[in-house]
Amino acid sequence: MGPVRPGRFPGNITITERVIDDQNARDITKKLGPDATVITELADSPAPASSKSTRKILVFQPASSFQLDQTDNVVYGFPRTYEILFFGSADAKLFKRITRDYDFVAVTAEEKKEMESQIPPGSGYECVFPKHHSAYERFFLSDLGHIFVQTLERTPDGKVLHDVFDAAGRFICRIPLKSSGLTILKGKYYALEEDEDGLQYVKRYAVTWKTR
Numbered sequence: 224m225g226p227v228r229p230g231r232f233p234g235n236i237t238i239t240e241r242v243i244d245d246q247n248a249r250d251i252t253k254k255l256g257p258d259a260t261v262i263t264e265l266a267d268s269p270a271p272a273s274s275k276s277t278r279k280i281l282v283f284q285p286a287s288s289f290q291l292d293q294t295d296n297v298v299y300g301f302p303r304t305y306e307i308l309f310f311g312s313a314d315a316k317l318f319k320r321i322t323r324d325y326d327f328v329a330v331t332a333e334e335k336k337e338m339e340s341q342i343p344p345g346s347g348y349e350c351v352f353p354k355h356h357s358a359y360e361r362f363f364l365s366d367l368g369h370i371f372v373q374t375l376e377r378t379p380d381g382k383v384l385h386d387v388f389d390a391a392g393r394f395i396c397r398i399p400l401k402s403s404g405l406t407i408l409k410g411k412y413y414a415l416e417e418d419e420d421g422l423q424y425v426k427r428y429a430v431t432w433k434t435r
Contacts, residue, residue, distance in 0.1 A: 235312065237289065237297055241270050248272045250287050252299060254315045263315045265289075266308065268301040278348050282338050283330060285357040290364055298364060302357035307370060309392075321370065321392045327355040328375035359386075365407035367432075369395075373402065 236255040241248060248270035254262045271284040287301040295312035309319035330352050342348050360373040360383070368390025374397075376384040382399035389395055403415040405425065412428040 235295055237265075237291065239287065239289065243270075252287065252289055252297070254297070254310075265297060265310050265315060266299050266301065268303075278346075279351045280342070280348055282350050282352050283334075283356055284353075288361060290362070292364055292368065293366055298362075298370070300359075300362055302359045302361075305358040305372075307362060307372070307388075307392075319392055321388055323372075323386060323394060325358055325374065326376070329355055360402075363404050363406055366409065367407075369407065371400070371404060371407075373400075373404070 236257075236259065237252065238255060239250050239252045241250050243249075249267055250270045251267050252265045254265060256262050266287065266289075268285075268287040271286050272281065285302045287299065289297050289299040292298055292309075296318075297310040297312075297315070299308045299310065300306065305323045305325045307321040308317055309321075310316065311318050335350070335352055338350050338352075342350065356375040360375055362370055362372045364370055370388040370392075372386040372388070374384045374386060378384065378399045380399075383402045384397050385400050385404070386397055387395045400412075401414045401416070405413040405415060407413070407430055410430050412430045414426050414428070415423060416426045417423050
C-alpha cells in the first residue's frame with residue numbers, strides 16, 4: 224500500500240496501491256468510500272522496479288504521486304510526461320489538465336557515479352540508467368491553489384527551478400527554490416532541510432506575492 228490521504232470532507236479517502244504480479248508492478252490511485260470500498264480508480268501507472276532475474280537496478284524511473292488541494296480535489300502526476308491531472312472531489316472525474324513543453328535533462332556522469340557507489344562490491348547488481356531524467360521531479364501546492372512543479376534544472380548556486388501555475392492552471396513564472404519544498408500556507412513557505420549532522424527539520428520562509 225502506498226500513500227493514504229483522508230479527505231478534508233467526511234468519508235473521502237484517496238490511496239495509492241501497489242499491485243505486483245509475475246509480469247510487472249503498477250501503482251493504482253483510487254478513491255474510497257467511508258467503508259473503504261473502492262468507488263473508482265483515478266489513475267494507473269508503472270511502478271519503479273528492478274529486474275530480479277538479471278540483477279539490474281533500473282535507476283531514475285518516474286513515480287506517480289498525488290496531493291489534495293484545499294477543496295479536496297485530487298491533483299495527480301506521473302512524470303513520464305509533463306502532465307498534471309485534476310480529479311473532482313465529489314465525482315472523481317477528470318476536469319483539468321496541465322501540460323507544458325520542457326527541455327530534457329540528461330543523466331550526468333556524476334549522478335551515475337554516485338548511484339553506483341551505493342551498490343555493495345561483489346553483490347552482482349548493476350545500475351541501468353536512462354539517457355534523460357523524468358519530465359519533472361515532483362510538485363506541491365499552495366493554499367491559494369498555485370501548483371509548483373519542481374523541474375530537474377538547477378541554478379549555479381544549487382537551487383532548483385520550479386514552474387509555477389495559478390489555480391486555473393495558467394503558467395505564471397519560473398523561480399529557483401530549494402529542492403525540498405512542502406507547501407505554501409498562509410503566506411509561509413515550508414521546506415524540509417538538513418543540518419550539518421544530518422538532522423532533518425522544517426524551515427519556514429515568508430512569501431510575498433506581487434502583481435504587475
